[in-house]
Amino acid sequence: MKEAVFNYLRLDGRFPHILCAGCGIGTIMKAMVYAFSDLNLPNERICVVSGIGCSSRVPGYLDCDTFHTLHGRAIPCAIGVKLAQPEMKVIVMGGDGDILAIGLSHFIHAARRNIDLTCIIVNNFNYGMTGGQVSPTTPQGSLTLTTPYKNPEREFNILEISKAAGAVFFARSTTYHAQHLKEMIKKAIEKKGFSVVEVISQCPTFFGRVNRIGDGVKMLEYFKEKSVEVKTLPVASRGEKEEKFPEGKIVIGVLYETSAEEFLESYQKNVQGEYEGRG
Amino acid sequence: MAERQLLSGNEACALGALKAGVRFFAGYPITPSTEIAEFMARELPKVGGFFLQMEDEIASINAVIGARAGGLKAMTATSGPGFSLMQEGIGYACMAEVPCLIVNVQRGGPATGLPTKPAQGDVMQARWGTHGDHPSVVLYPDSVAESFFLTVKALNLSEYLRMPVILLMDEIVGHMREVVEISEEVEIYSPKKKKKPKEEYLHYDEDNNYDAEFAHFGEGYKIHISGLTHRPDGFPTNNPEIIAWKMERLKRKVEDNLSLFWGWDMEYLDLGSEVCLVAYGAAARAAREAKVIYEKERKKPIGFLRFRVIWPFPAKRVSLLLRSALKIVVVEMNQGQLGGEVERAVNPDIPVISVNRVDGEMITPEEILDVL
Ligand SMILES: Cc1ncc(C[n+]2csc(CCOP(=O)(O)OP(=O)(O)O)c2C)c(N)n1
Ligand code: SF4
Numbered sequence: 268m269k270e271a272v273f274n275y276l277r278l279d280g281r282f283p284h285i286l287c288a289g290c291g292i293g294t295i296m297k298a299m300v301y302a303f304s305d306l307n308l309p310n311e312r313i314c315v316v317s318g319i320g321c322s323s324r325v326p327g328y329l330d331c332d333t334f335h336t337l338h339g340r341a342i343p344c345a346i347g348v349k350l351a352q353p354e355m356k357v358i359v360m361g362g363d364g365d366i367l368a369i370g371l372s373h374f375i376h377a378a379r380r381n382i383d384l385t386c387i388i389v390n391n392f393n394y395g396m397t398g399g400q401v402s403p404t405t406p407q408g409s410l411t412l413t414t415p416y417k418n419p420e421r422e423f424n425i426l427e428i429s430k431a432a433g434a435v436f437f438a439r440s441t442t443y444h445a446q447h448l449k450e451m452i453k454k455a456i457e458k459k460g461f462s463v464v465e466v467i468s469q470c471p472t473f474f475g476r477v478n479r480i481g482d483g484v485k486m487l488e489y490f491k492e493k494s495v496e497v498k499t500l501p502v503a504s505r506g507e508k509e510e511k512f513p514e515g516k517i518v519i520g521v522l523y524e525t526s527a528e529e530f531l532e533s534y535q536k537n538v539q540g541e542y543e544g545r546g
Numbered sequence: 547m548a549e550r551q552l553l554s555g556n557e558a559c560a561l562g563a564l565k566a567g568v569r570f571f572a573g574y575p576i577t578p579s580t581e582i583a584e585f586m587a588r589e590l591p592k593v594g595g596f597f598l599q600m601e602d603e604i605a606s607i608n609a610v611i612g613a614r615a616g617g618l619k620a621m622t623a624t625s626g627p628g629f630s631l632m633q634e635g636i637g638y639a640c641m642a643e644v645p646c647l648i649v650n651v652q653r654g655g656p657a658t659g660l661p662t663k664p665a666q667g668d669v670m671q672a673r674w675g676t677h678g679d680h681p682s683v684v685l686y687p688d689s690v691a692e693s694f695f696l697t698v699k700a701l702n703l704s705e706y707l708r709m710p711v712i713l714l715m716d717e718i719v720g721h722m723r724e725v726v727e728i729s730e731e732v733e734i735y736s737p738k739k740k741k742k743p744k745e746e747y748l749h750y751d752e753d754n755n756y757d758a759e760f761a762h763f764g765e766g767y768k769i770h771i772s773g774l775t776h777r778p779d780g781f782p783t784n785n786p787e788i789i790a791w792k793m794e795r796l797k798r799k800v801e802d803n804l805s806l807f808w809g810w811d812m813e814y815l816d817l818g819s820e821v822c823l824v825a826y827g828a829a830a831r832a833a834r835e836a837k838v839i840y841e842k843e844r845k846k847p848i849g850f851l852r853f854r855v856i857w858p859f860p861a862k863r864v865s866l867l868l869r870s871a872l873k874i875v876v877v878e879m880n881q882g883q884l885g886g887e888v889e890r891a892v893n894p895d896i897p898v899i900s901v902n903r904v905d906g907e908m909i910t911p912e913e914i915l916d917v918l
Contacts, residue, residue, distance in 0.1 A: 281781065311766040316612070327770060327781060332763040334615060335772035336608065337638050343572075343605040347612020347620065350570065350596045352764035355616075376601040538591040 275300040277330045289483020291442035291468030296325045302452040316345040320362035320396045322389035339369030342377045359386045363404040364394045378432035378461045382530040385455045386463045391470035399473025410477045429463045436462035437523040443490040460529045493517045548727040555693040555719040560585035562697030565732045569595035570620035572609035577661045578717040579651035582623035603628035607635030610646045617762035621647035626655045637676030638773045639710040649713045651720040654906045663906030664717040669883040672712045681800035684712045684857040688830045690724035702735040716828035748778045756799045811855035822849030825877040833877045836914035861891035877901045
């Protein structure tokens with residue numbers, strides 16, 4: 268029997284995909300389609316928007332409306348789509364470089380506006396597509412092709428940025444935790460407002476190799492070993508100390524959730540209020 | 547029914563866009579274009595549209611592209627520095643064949659330049675600003691009334707050709723007020739209804755170039771839109787034949803449709819005269835005045851050619867129209883950007899003299915008369 272998830276893949280000649288053997292992005296794609304399937308989303312109601320990078324190639328394999336935009340510009344493009352098609356689930360998908368370097372200002376402003384988008388950030392600690400250069404999430408002290416003497420810069424904490432900017436939902440998972448990842452994506456899609464899922468993913472071709480972590484499987488073992496689900500932590504210590512990859516723990520789960528009026532709702536309300544006021 | 551209104555060029559542009567069906571505006575304030583955004587912020591919600599002030603011009607052009615890909619007619623307005631920031635997005639709209647309108651009410655440059663002073667320095671940026679080979683369509687009004695009409699034209703051309711269209715304006719025209727007749731309704735081109743069943747639909751089909759039946763997100767066609775060079779189905783390719791097909795397709799959509807511009811893209815008077823003035827936008831207003839003074843003083847006519855469309859540059863017709871001139875004077879508020887095109891178009895034996903001004907002041911009729 269054909270699995271329901273195949274309904275969300277373009278099987279008419281798009282495969283095999285271009286990702287390296289052992290890359291985590293395929294797992295994320297799979298988690299996405301399982302999430303769509305679990306949520307029973309009609310293909311016609313989904314638009315997946317990406318920028319440029321390995322992670323941004325995912326939409327091209329999905330059987331729905333897909334939008335492969337410029338490097339860093341997925342979020343403003345997605346805002347346009349969402350306002351034109353408010354009934355659609357608009358999902359932004361991209362790399363840490365795409366969304367947090369060149370696209371950072373769009374990211375924080377979309378969070379501030381609390382526009383109803385789900386933003387899946389593939390954090391593989393480097394720029395994959397351009398060949399393994401430093402990214403805003405490369406841990407301080409790790410090696411990349413443009414930090415051959417070890418990265419002197421501190422890495423971003425995506426959770427804190429998201430929270431500060433006004434996102435209403437933040438979850439983290441890893442490519443080792445495929446089932447967990449799917450649940451996080453589902454929760455994010457169901458959440459009204461700007462929701463963020465950070466996925467720790469392996470780029471064995473560059474980050475794994477250069478830092479001598481090993482191949483895809485080795486990196487997955489690493490994620491398994493280092494991860495701890497936030498719910499299992501004592502309440503007092505939750506969110507208190509984010510230890511960082513590669514030395515410390517990777518805290519996964521729903522790390523932040525709040526509620527606030529969504530952009531479109533407040534836009535419509537204001538406009539209607541104005542008319543009623545004028546009589 | 548037409549209505550008489552006192553409007554600025556910027557307001558007329560915004561009103562034209564609204565009447566032509568724009569329902570999405572994303573922009574970032576910059577003098578001297580801001581009144582367009584302010585007008586849209588006020589008016590769009592009343593017709594169920596959206597106005598967004600984005601975090602920058604890069605976000606603006608991309609939101610415009612997203613909105614149009616989602617089915618809303620969309621535009622942005624800016625000035626030089628913002629226009630530069632939008633270039634990558636404009637190229638994306640060319641490649642992905644997403645219609646949209648970009649208005650650039652120019653200011654003096656380079657860099658932050660002269661925020662409240664006029665200049666016509668972005669003529670070449672409008673043609674070649676973004677990377678890669680592609681045609682561009684750029685309209686250029688010289689009055690408030692034309693700011694209205696050419697905005698409507700620009701939007702219709704953009705939809706018909708499935709590409710971004712640029713409206714270049716001058717600060718003088720943007721901020722000047724004139725009484726104009728605004729028709730209640732304007733002619734609006736809408737993309738054709740789709741005939742093919744969804745399974746057979748190709749977003750970049752051979753017969754789906756201009757005057758096309760292209761789909762947008764949310765209609766159930768499950769389209770893939772990308773800035774990568776793509777096949778007819780929208781997916782990326784490195785096949786040299788398909789790359790050539792795509793590039794040819796972009797070129798052809800303008801080349802096949804040059805007749806769309808005929809009859810309105812130029813204004814000309816007395817071109818059989820020995821001396822001919824060539825200008826566009828605000829500079830053409832000074833040239834027109836110089837013509838009046840010259841004819842009164844010297845008792846003989848002088849030719850006048852004004853462009854409403856600067857790109858695609860009508861080189862063949864310019865060469866025909868100016869073939870009997872003994873002297874051509876190109877008036878522009880830059881260092882000779884379109885003058886070069888005129889010079890290339892006309893018989894090399896005809897001297898082409900330029901009257902340029904780049905100090906933020908309007909060219910005067912006297913300066914033009916000085917070289918005649
Ligand atoms: C304006 C611009 N600058 C640079 C590039 C080159 N570029 C392509 S992908 C990329 C970064 C990809 O890294 P990331 O977003 O982390 O995604 P990954 O490939 O790791 O999934 C860069 C810099 C580009 N395409 N456009
Ligand atoms: S370069 Fe890295 S991120 Fe890109 S496909 Fe290969 S393994 Fe994956």
